[in-house]
Amino acid sequence: MKPNSLRSLLTLLLAAVATGALPAATPVIGSQLFQETDARIEDMFQHRNNPPKLPGPHDDPFQVGDAPLASNLNLTGKETPSVAPGTSDEAVLRQAAGSLVFGGLLQIGDVQVLVINKASYKEGGILSVRLQGAPVYLRIISITANSVTLGLNEARLTLRF
Secondary structure: OHHHHHHHHHHHHHHHHHHHHHHHHHHHHHHHHHHHHHHHHHHHHHHHOOOOOOOOOOOOOOOOOOOOOOOOOOOOOOOOOOOOOOOOOOHHHHHHHHOOOOOEEEEEEEEEEEEOOOOOOOOOOOOEEEOOEEEEEEEEEEEEOOEEEEEEEEEEEEEEO
């Protein structure tokens, strides 16, 4: 036999032995590697798949205290109708003012801007509030450094903050 053919035969023999032994070892190594990789992925994405509970609401820098407005308190536990027909403008104005959430006061040049219910208003602006599903339009009469005066028709209400 020639040295080239001997070398070729030896190469084929080694290739046959290597390919014959390889399939028996590959599934064990492959499944173990797959399980370890799967475990690492599970550890890394554990918080994404099952996120922890979010912290409480962030502190509002414009809120003075945690107590709700006195007009929002329902001490009897009974449902009270929002706006009854024939109710005076002053009563409707007080009830509408109780649903307002003040966000802060801004001074832009000479103009004071008040943030109410996440929207900004200047003096003379119209604020829409829903009471019993019906819109009630309040006019902002004046804004000072520590109060706002709201109006509904002829009724006036000054809120201090």
